[in-house]
Amino acid sequence: MVEPIPPVDSRHKARILMCPPDFFGIEYEINPWMNRRVGSDSTRAAEQWRGLHRLLTDLGAEIELLEPVRGLPDLVFTANAGLVYGDLFLSSRFRHAVRQRETPYFDAWFAAHGFTVVTLPEGLYFEGAGDALFCGETLFAGYRHRSDSRSHQKVGELLGVHVLPMELVDPRFYHLDTCFCPLDPETALYHPGAFDEYGRKVITSHVPRLIEAPPEEAASFCCNAVVVGRDVVLNVGAPKVEQALRRAGFTPHATPLGEFLKSGGSAKCLTIRVDGEDAASWRTHPPQLGRTFAAARGATR
Template identity: 55%
Template sequence: MTLPWGRRYLMCPPEHFGVLYEINPWMHREVLVDADRAREQWANLKATLEQAGAEIEVLEAAPDQPDIVFTANAGIVNGRQFVPSRFMHPEREGEVPFDVAWFEQHGFTVDRLPDHVHHEGAGDALPFGNVLLSGYRFRSDAASHAYLSRLTGAAVRSVELADERLYHLDLTFCPLDGRRAIVAPDGWDRYGRRVVEALVPELLVL
């Protein structure tokens, strides 16, 4: 399995970004998005990553899909394989055809999870060493982890998320290199903490 981290990124400009529905504790429809500021911040992030040596690919924004800007949630990339997400909330299901089309057009093989499980891509699964650390509870099912392992060939370690405000694994875990990760362990249950502590030699705790 090939799980490089931090070299290539897929980004989507916030042309249609907005809070059109509420599916996490941070979303409030009465809070309007400053579209100009969002575009400026996106451009600054893209430029910063490129200056740091990253390679950026761009997914075109899609009307009526405000959250497609969160491209980590699109799925799992394993070499030239793409496993698209099965979103928990129906509001986000419309993103999938756009994500799949981009990866197919760029020569990736698409392998899908079964319809009856939910998993939200790299939002809930991040590589560390030769292991895929995968969260579950709020957006992804624990049952999806066995299917992910079969599709990708990766050893998957499960972490139960414990705080609905930290509803994706990537809000609590950010790998830096082969030894270190930035973590927010209050977002995991007790067993999940033991899993991460056993996997990562050096934890930088927030």
């Protein structure tokens, strides 16, 4: 039984970066959901994206937009851009070459908006908020299909935070954010079947309150949700999870995102919190680590 906790400070306005799906489509296959023969409906995808944008705006979020780029269909999945930590943007190193071309556009946006952009050494794969999510002070990290465990160790060193790497064993849940969603610093929604026994123990021993997504609802990517205070925005098709969220003191908002699920994405994949996730304890006092990195760079020039 998940006990509800008091609401968070609602005066903070969430800042979210999204990218319109002008050039979204299934042009290659890099996860089990993608099938070029099936493709996607561009009109319906645009409608679904606008519905998500409108819903987040109605919930009080400030939405900023990245300019879409022809030939980069997955630029729409901004969660994979990197990891935000205070004034620092830790840029992704994508495993697949087709997505590596997105990095300059993400890096340029964050640099232009006051972030210090830091990149991991070559040879390390790291796919940002797709595989690294804060719950409280701890950074939970998924590896195997996209990111690797060595990259998470380096992330922990760079940020000076406690990192818990967990292996993702089901290829359908290839990123951590497809099967694990921190809701607040002590609560998370997750799908146990996406992890091995060790990963499940890591989650159950470090997160005080947990909501389990059953297999049939996890397949709708209900864990790939956007959290804004006590509001949780998720794809349609998860009535049991919605009920559990209400019992835990959250308000679910289901919106159709089926066209993006065809590409292995949903609500969370389509967004990145520029101000830090609600479940990150540091969000109320964002660290200025970016200034430290910038000063060190200047000293070595």
